[in-house]
Amino acid sequence: MFDLHFLPLNQSAGIWQAELPNFYATMPVKPVRLRANERLGLFSTIPLPAHQQRELLERLSAGYYRYEGTVTSALRSLVERLNDFLLSRNLKQSLPSAQQTGSLLAMVVRGSSLYFVVSGTAQAFLVRKEGVQHWYDAAGRPLGQAKIPSLRFFREEIREKDLLILAPEPYWQPEALMGIHALGEEGIRQRLQGDLVDFSCGLVRFTSGKGEIHWHLPSVVRQTPVKPDLETKAPERETSLSTEPVIVPQAISLSGKRWEGVSGHSPRLEQKESEESRVPEKNNLEKGAEEKPGTSARPVKPGKQKQSTFAMDWQPVLKAFAAFLHRLEKGWGTVRQVLRKFGQRVLPHPAGVEINLSPGVMLAIALLVPLLMAVVGATVYLERGKNEQNRAYLATARQFVAQAESESDPALKRQKYLESLEWWEKSGTFKNSEEGRNVFTTAQNGLDQLNGVKRLTFRPALRDGLPPEVHISRMVAYLNDVYALDQTSGRVFRLIRSGNDYELDLNFVCGPGMAGGRIINPLVDIAPAPQLANSNATVMGIDSAGNLVFCSPGASTMDLMVLRAPGMGWGKIQHITMNNRTLYVLDPMSNMVYVYRASPTTGFSPDDDPSLYFGNDTPPLNEVVDLVADVEHLYLLHQDGRMSICSHSGFEVECNHVAEYGDNRPGRSGEVERFEEVQFVRMQATQLPEPFIYILDASENAVYQFSQRKLNFQQQFRNVEPPQVTFPKESPTAFVVTPNRRLVLAFGNELFFAIIQ
Numbered sequence: 156m157f158d159l160h161f162l163p164l165n166q167s168a169g170i171w172q173a174e175l176p177n178f179y180a181t182m183p184v185k186p187v188r189l190r191a192n193e194r195l196g197l198f199s200t201i202p203l204p205a206h207q208q209r210e211l212l213e214r215l216s217a218g219y220y221r222y223e224g225t226v227t228s229a230l231r232s233l234v235e236r237l238n239d240f241l242l243s244r245n246l247k248q249s250l251p252s253a254q255q256t257g258s259l260l261a262m263v264v265r266g267s268s269l270y271f272v273v274s275g276t277a278q279a280f281l282v283r284k285e286g287v288q289h290w291y292d293a294a295g296r297p298l299g300q301a302k303i304p305s306l307r308f309f310r311e312e313i314r315e316k317d318l319l320i321l322a323p324e325p326y327w328q329p330e331a332l333m334g335i336h337a338l339g340e341e342g343i344r345q346r347l348q349g350d351l352v353d354f355s356c357g358l359v360r361f362t363s364g365k366g367e368i369h370w371h372l373p374s375v376v377r378q379t380p381v382k383p384d385l386e387t388k389a390p391e392r393e394t395s396l397s398t399e400p401v402i403v404p405q406a407i408s409l410s411g412k413r414w415e416g417v418s419g420h421s422p423r424l425e426q427k428e429s430e431e432s433r434v435p436e437k438n439n440l441e442k443g444a445e446e447k448p449g450t451s452a453r454p455v456k457p458g459k460q461k462q463s464t465f466a467m468d469w470q471p472v473l474k475a476f477a478a479f480l481h482r483l484e485k486g487w488g489t490v491r492q493v494l495r496k497f498g499q500r501v502l503p504h505p506a507g508v509e510i511n512l513s514p515g516v517m518l519a520i521a522l523l524v525p526l527l528m529a530v531v532g533a534t535v536y537l538e539r540g541k542n543e544q545n546r547a548y549l550a551t552a553r554q555f556v557a558q559a560e561s562e563s564d565p566a567l568k569r570q571k572y573l574e575s576l577e578w579w580e581k582s583g584t585f586k587n588s589e590e591g592r593n594v595f596t597t598a599q600n601g602l603d604q605l606n607g608v609k610r611l612t613f614r615p616a617l618r619d620g621l622p623p624e625v626h627i628s629r630m631v632a633y634l635n636d637v638y639a640l641d642q643t644s645g646r647v648f649r650l651i652r653s654g655n656d657y658e659l660d661l662n663f664v665c666g667p668g669m670a671g672g673r674i675i676n677p678l679v680d681i682a683p684a685p686q687l688a689n690s691n692a693t694v695m696g697i698d699s700a701g702n703l704v705f706c707s708p709g710a711s712t713m714d715l716m717v718l719r720a721p722g723m724g725w726g727k728i729q730h731i732t733m734n735n736r737t738l739y740v741l742d743p744m745s746n747m748v749y750v751y752r753a754s755p756t757t758g759f760s761p762d763d764d765p766s767l768y769f770g771n772d773t774p775p776l777n778e779v780v781d782l783v784a785d786v787e788h789l790y791l792l793h794q795d796g797r798m799s800i801c802s803h804s805g806f807e808v809e810c811n812h813v814a815e816y817g818d819n820r821p822g823r824s825g826e827v828e829r830f831e832e833v834q835f836v837r838m839q840a841t842q843l844p845e846p847f848i849y850i851l852d853a854s855e856n857a858v859y860q861f862s863q864r865k866l867n868f869q870q871q872f873r874n875v876e877p878p879q880v881t882f883p884k885e886s887p888t889a890f891v892v893t894p895n896r897r898l899v900l901a902f903g904n905e906l907f908f909a910i911i912q
Contacts, residue, residue, distance in 0.1 A: 158364030241299025565822025645677020
């Protein structure tokens with residue numbers, strides 16, 4: 156778990172400001188169960204006054220923590236709410252110049268995972284030791300212009316001292332931010348400011364902790380001149396954003412509670428207000444006690460306080476209170492008589508014996524009986540009212556379904572179905588009624604048809620599962636077997652098909668250890684083994700030193716083939732992919748793709764130098780998250796969902812770095828540079844007779860199927876609704892489509908499979 160340290164930087168008219176109203180973060184307050192362990196941060200560029208913008212971000216945050224669903228769907232709902240708010244205001248404006256648009260950056264930290272969404276022109280930079288990741292929405296369409304907002308999702312695992320920079324516009328190039336995460340606060344500020352006169356941005360530093368949120372006041376704001384008539388204080392030491400919270404007069408560290416003295420607002424805004432509110436008005440001061448201009452009010456010590464000029468006369472109050480006590484005593488005597496008679500008539504007792512209830516018992520009866528009657532009545536009333544409200548919600552959902560079915564515009568039809576499901580979700584117990592099930596089925600089937608979704612019935616792949624520390628990061632298939640790489644240990648698990656399910660091969664050897672007299676480090680990636688003479692290997696893996704191991708079922712040892720290192724040595728081996736007997740090795744730190752070719756008889760030779768796939772014209776590879784190859788092409792999947800397709804033409808490599816996806820679904824644009832609202836993280840290329848590219852979307856637990864070369868969308872696979880098994884809340888980490896048309900999904904240490912019909 157990580158603590159989040161927030162630092163606002165805001166310079167206006169050459170003066171550093173203490174607050175940045177459009178930068179907001181808060182701990183969960185009365186969240187639903189799914190949101191309890193999440194931390195939300197927002198950065199907006201909405202042209203509203205500071206207090207209105209702060210109130211708007213507070214409401215968006217509160218709505219997020221009440222949302223039931225996945226992180227990505229909750230973030231999407233948050234952005235849509237803001238877009239609807241701006242759009243409704245703009246539709247009421249007759250002049251285009253009066254319309255208001257803006258951007259939003261939203262981040263959610265859940266455990267060690269960072270979920271991020273960009274909508275509009277604002278941009279973010281994640282700076283770490285390995286480099287800088289630039290997060291932006293290439294569409295750049297501001298919020299408040301269209302019914303459906305443009306969204307771009309990102310997900311990353313947080314590391315100690317990572318630095319996230321949130322900016323309203325692209326002030327910097329990613330290369331200019333390299334290494335900035337290692338600087339202190341002053342160094343970061345000076346590096347970001349550069350030649351800029353006025354600029355604003357938000358900084359977030361991640362450090363190991365308990366999931367707390369800490370706000371920091373910039374040092375340039377804290378360092379104010381000391382006046383001669385004020386008590387001189389020792390200068391504050393420079394505080395680095397990467398270490399401790401800054402101590403300011405207000406309690407601005409959120410450790411599971413609200414800020415002291417602040418009702419839901421950011422401490423940076425309220426600090427100035429709270430200081431001003433502590434200055435007494437002149438009417439409440441004795442004559443001559445007014446402060447000099449520019450000085451702050453000093454508290455009066457106990458024992459020396461001045462009596463207020465507005466002294467209160469308590470005499471009438473005491474008389475009224477005495478009269479009230481007298482009337483209460485007379486009324487209590489009457490109540491005692493009534494209760495005694497009531498008890499004698501109702502309670503069982505021997506004849507002739509008078510029931511003598513103590514005053515305490517009679518008082519309890521007098522108070523509890525009407526209280527219980529009120530509680531019962533209120534419960535019945537509220538339950539009836541709630542049922543009527545839920546019934547109205549379901550009726551609204553049914554109306555939206557009817558509107559969707561009669562709508563001819565695919566975009567409006569899709570929106571109506573989505574709104575129907577939102578109202579259906581609110582209908583409580585009526586969701587499970589026959590009418591509720593019909594509404595859900597109709598809306599879901601309509602959306603699936605528009606989105607090209609094929610629903611599959613998933614079930615657990617292993618009866619007992621894998622150990623909890625396992626984190627599957629890559630899977631490959633060979634005939635009926637599935638091989639899964641554990642990122643934690645660098646070991647490969649073999650899953651053997653047994654009937655309709657899978658069993659774990661406990662004797663399979665593939666991972667760190669000894670092979671060919673060399674020490675094998677934990678494997679970083681795996682691929683199907685090429686067919687070589689005298690080799691029964693079904694899977695191969697590579698470690699960080701370039702050692703290539705070949706693993707065979709039933710073997711007690713691994714075969715080793717050492718790859719000859721490049722002339723400059725290895726930077727960081729991240730991914731490998733295999734086509735025929737050609738191996739491609741992605742080394743983003745060296746910004747290279749190295750190519751090794753194996754002999755059909757001897758395999759890879761340690762004497763063969765690798766060739767450079769791109770030659771001397773290598774594109775940036777630091778944002779490539781995966782790569783696959785077919786006979787002629789190399790496919791590079793970028794972090795923002797774009798695809799690059801490269802091929803050899805004679806002795807040169809030709810690349811289309813903005814290869815367009817074909818999307819002919821109803822209401823779609825036909826060709827797009829990337830799919831909106833998805834997070835592509837893993838790829839797989841299958842060969843004849845079904846040559847496809849499969850891509851895993853971690854945001855919606857879906858697998859997309861595309862044709863090779865043209866990247867035409869075919870369909871996407873998702874779990875059935877309602878599901879027979881519920882996927883874990885965390886995002887999927889790996890997938891594979893087997894030759895016998897089974898889709899296997901991994902969520903950390905949990906594996907599920909479905910048959911593709």
